[in-house]
Structure formats: structure tokens, C-alpha cells
Amino acid sequence: MARTASLSEHPATRRDATGQKNKGGLIGVMLFIASESMFFLGLFLAWFYLRAMSTGGWPPPGVTPPPALPAYLNTAVALLSSAAMVCAERAIARDAQRSLLIWISIAGALGIVFMAIQSVEFTVLANLAQGSAYGSAFTFLLVFHTLRVFAGVVLMGVVLIRALLGQVSRRRRLLVQATAAYWYFITGVWLVIFAVLYLS
Secondary structure, eight states: OHHHHHHHTOHHHHHHHHHHHHHHHHHHHHHHHHHHHHHHHHHHHHHHHHHHHOSSOSSOTTOOOOOSHHHHHHHHHHHHHHHHHHHHHHHHHTTOHHHHHHHHHHHHHHHHHHHHHHHHHHHHHHHHHHHOHHHHHHHHHHHHHHHHHHHHHHHHHHHHHHHHTTOOBTTBOHHHHHHHHHHHHHHHHHHHHIIIIIIO
């Protein structure tokens, strides 16, 4: 009995249990991201359907597309924030707590900058959203993506707090990995939105 108990508390056994937990958690994150992908796929299909059904062109005559400069700025911000997230992941893999705090803070700050730029653009889109199906679909896609950016920034805040409390380490980094995976997904969705709404 005592031998069985000692085996169950062996460090290798604990590592295996932690690895299984992390693997299960990451699978859950991937499934969540897959469901989010289906949601955005539906939005893109609606956009292309409306575009195909438009008889007067896309955008329709008399509808001026919003300026593309904020979108270009946000693309740069999104890519930089993802690069910072990569650095944060590498930092926690080395158990470099200070570097994790720095990089996750940079990624979160850039996420806030992204939302700030998007908020300025929403003031331009206010009238556009009410005037046509083009404007409504355009604004709808941006609003839902911005909500996901907000969720990602909140997750980064949770990572930052838990890291400050010493609750994140190389062997306890599921939250960091999940946040990074979600942020890469959000960045990828933005690149598709940028290509569909502003470049096509």
C-alpha cells in the first residue's frame, strides 16, 4: 500500500499527469477556435452572398468605402502583437518570468492600440452601416472581430496577473499557450478581413 502511494507521488508520474492535463486543455482550446472559425466563415459567406446578389456593383453606387489607412495600421499592429506573443511563449518555455511579463504586456498594449484605432474607424462607419447592405455587413464583420480582440486582451490580462502571482511556469503554462493560440487565430482572422474588405 505504502509502495503504491509512493509510486503515485513520483515526480515522473506528476509530470505525466500535468502533460495529459495540458494536452487535454489545448485540445479544448483548438475545438473552441474551430467553432469560432465556423462562425467567421458564416460571416464571410454572408458577405460574398450579398456581394454576388448586388446588381449595382460592390460597393453599391453612391456608397463610399471607408479609408484603408486605419486598416493598414491595424494590420501592422496585429502582426507586431503576435510577434510579441511568440516571444512570450518562448519566455515561459524557458521559465523566464520577467521576459514573459514584458512580452505579454507589449502584446496586450498593442491589442488595446488595435481596438483604439478600430474605435476611431467605427465613428466613420456609423452612417455607412445604416445606408446599405454593404455598410451593414462591413461594420458587422469589424464589430465581431473587435469583440474577439477584446476577449484576447482580457485573457492576456489574466496571464499577466497570474504571472505576477507566481502561478505560471514552464510546467504550468497552459493558460499562456491557450491565450497565444487564440491571439494567433484573431490575427489570422484579421488578415482575412483585411484582404476581403479592403483589398478585394
